[in-house]
Amino acid sequence: MTLTEKLLARASGKASVQAGDNIWVSADVLMTHDVCGPGTIGVFKREFGKTAKVWDKQKIVIIPDHYIFTADSKSNRNVDILREFAGEQGLPYFYDVIDDPKGHWVYDAVKGNMKRQYGSRYAGVCHAALPAKGHTRPGEVLFGTDSHTCMAGAFNQFATGIGNTDAGFVMGTGKLLIKVPETMHFRLEGKLQPGVMAKDIILHCIGEIGFDGATYRAMQFDGAGIATLSMDDRMTIANMAIEAGGKNAIFEYDARTAEYVDARVKLNGTKASYTPVTRDPNEKFVYELVVDLSQLEPTVACHPDPGQRKKAKEMNQKLDRAYVGSCTGGKTSDFVEFARVLRGKKVVIDTFGVPATPDIVNDLQTTYWGNSTIWQILVDAGVQMTENAGCAACLGGPVDTFGRINKSGINCISATNRNFPGRMGDKESKVFLASPATVAASALTGKVTDPREYLGN
Numbered sequence: 392m393t394l395t396e397k398l399l400a401r402a403s404g405k406a407s408v409q410a411g412d413n414i415w416v417s418a419d420v421l422m423t424h425d426v427c428g429p430g431t432i433g434v435f436k437r438e439f440g441k442t443a444k445v446w447d448k449q450k451i452v453i454i455p456d457h458y459i460f461t462a463d464s465k466s467n468r469n470v471d472i473l474r475e476f477a478g479e480q481g482l483p484y485f486y487d488v489i490d491d492p493k494g495h496w497v498y499d500a501v502k503g504n505m506k507r508q509y510g511s512r513y514a515g516v517c518h519a520a521l522p523a524k525g526h527t528r529p530g531e532v533l534f535g536t537d538s539h540t541c542m543a544g545a546f547n548q549f550a551t552g553i554g555n556t557d558a559g560f561v562m563g564t565g566k567l568l569i570k571v572p573e574t575m576h577f578r579l580e581g582k583l584q585p586g587v588m589a590k591d592i593i594l595h596c597i598g599e600i601g602f603d604g605a606t607y608r609a610m611q612f613d614g615a616g617i618a619t620l621s622m623d624d625r626m627t628i629a630n631m632a633i634e635a636g637g638k639n640a641i642f643e644y645d646a647r648t649a650e651y652v653d654a655r656v657k658l659n660g661t662k663a664s665y666t667p668v669t670r671d672p673n674e675k676f677v678y679e680l681v682v683d684l685s686q687l688e689p690t691v692a693c694h695p696d697p698g699q700r701k702k703a704k705e706m707n708q709k710l711d712r713a714y715v716g717s718c719t720g721g722k723t724s725d726f727v728e729f730a731r732v733l734r735g736k737k738v739v740i741d742t743f744g745v746p747a748t749p750d751i752v753n754d755l756q757t758t759y760w761g762n763s764t765i766w767q768i769l770v771d772a773g774v775q776m777t778e779n780a781g782c783a784a785c786l787g788g789p790v791d792t793f794g795r796i797n798k799s800g801i802n803c804i805s806a807t808n809r810n811f812p813g814r815m816g817d818k819e820s821k822v823f824l825a826s827p828a829t830v831a832a833s834a835l836t837g838k839v840t841d842p843r844e845y846l847g848n
């Protein structure tokens with residue numbers, strides 16, 4: 392069995408399963424957020440009764456993150472519904488935007504878009520917050536009402552996005568019927584060159600198979616090259632499995648996984664025990680690709696989908712805007728590479744930076760390079776940095792969303808994960824997906840630029 396099959400067999404109480412089997416799987420964690428949470432709660436109450444209790448309070452994680460810092464009253468109401476439900480059910484893992492459990496978030500015009508407008512429990516983008524808060528454990532099953540739930544596959548989990556109806560059912564029963572996916576095998580060898588990032592690995596892989604090339608399939612990443620990748624790198628790769636249509640991504644477990652997970656579960660007091668899945672000699676794959684990391688170059692996915700692969704050095708695409716942020720590209724390590732290229736220079740196009748979580752804001756504001764923090768280096772370079780960590784313009788959102796593309800027909804280079812028409816707002820605009828290093832180099836020139844030109848920086 393492949394890693395995914397082994398994990399699903401265990402979660403369904405069977406000795407073995409194979410691709411195509413329909414099995415009942417027990418969930419270890421169900422995550423929902425402000426966009427899908429109210430719908431999920433509605434389904435749960437309709438099907439299980441208004442006074443029903445969730446199947447396991449410890450296994451439900453609610454993370455408002457999408458449409459938070461907006462004056463849009465319907466979006467604000469969504470978070471209120473989550474707050475009421477978490478209170479009613481006594482859920483310990485509700486990462487509210489405000490500290491008052493009876494309160495209501497209100498936009499503060501004095502603080503505006505840039506200064507933090509959240510309380511002490513706010514956790515930021517769900518997929519970055521889940522591991523940071525100790526909710527991702529090797530060998531477990533994570534369902535989330537968001538397509539990028541696959542990001543947690545970096546931790547040797549079966550993690551996949553589900554709809555509100557399924558999530559309502561999981562909320563009541565802790566189980567879900569799953570068809571075991573076929574597995575595609577991506578064996579990573581070698582080590583990335585300077586200036587090339589994990590984002591380039593996944594853009595390369597999606598370029599090979601197309602944006603529907605992994606539809607309802609598991610994408611297994613293993614090989615000697617994995618050891619050279621940080622957990623942030625692995626998260627970037629797993630995050631974009633869905634951009635090839637993948638059901639899930641899964642990485643091998645190693646000492647680096649253990650170190651990351653053990654530290655986070657301890658910090659947040661979440662469940663500390665877990666049993667990883669390891670590889671069998673008899674794995675059957677429906678596809679094999681060997682990727683020599685040392686041969687990869689800065690890569691861009693062009694409009695209108697994540698499979699439109701080009702090398703940055705071969706492009707001469709004019710740009711109007713640059714954006715770094717999201718679960719894929721808004722981690723501390725992403726901002727570090729972004730800042731490494733921008734340090735001491737000035738961007739020439741509108742450039743926005745949105746850290747994925749408040750902890751990342753804190754990292755950037757307290758880490759000094761010389762006399763300046765990384766945050767200040769970015770601000771000095773002309774980047775509009777907001778402290779309001781969240782999804783922000785990654786998926787457009789309400790018109791007052793920070794960094795949203797409201798102008799018509801512009802070209803934006805972005806460290807996010809999805810570039811279908813209208814994704815970041817305006818439907819006539821084009822989004823080019825790239826690594827934070829490539830976004831930085833491109834922000835300095837106003838056209839798509841290979842960041843290796845700035846390696847001496």
Ligand code: SF4
Binds near residue numbers: 517781782
């Ligand atoms: S940052 Fe973007 S991709 Fe990630 S969860 Fe939010 S909207 Fe989805």
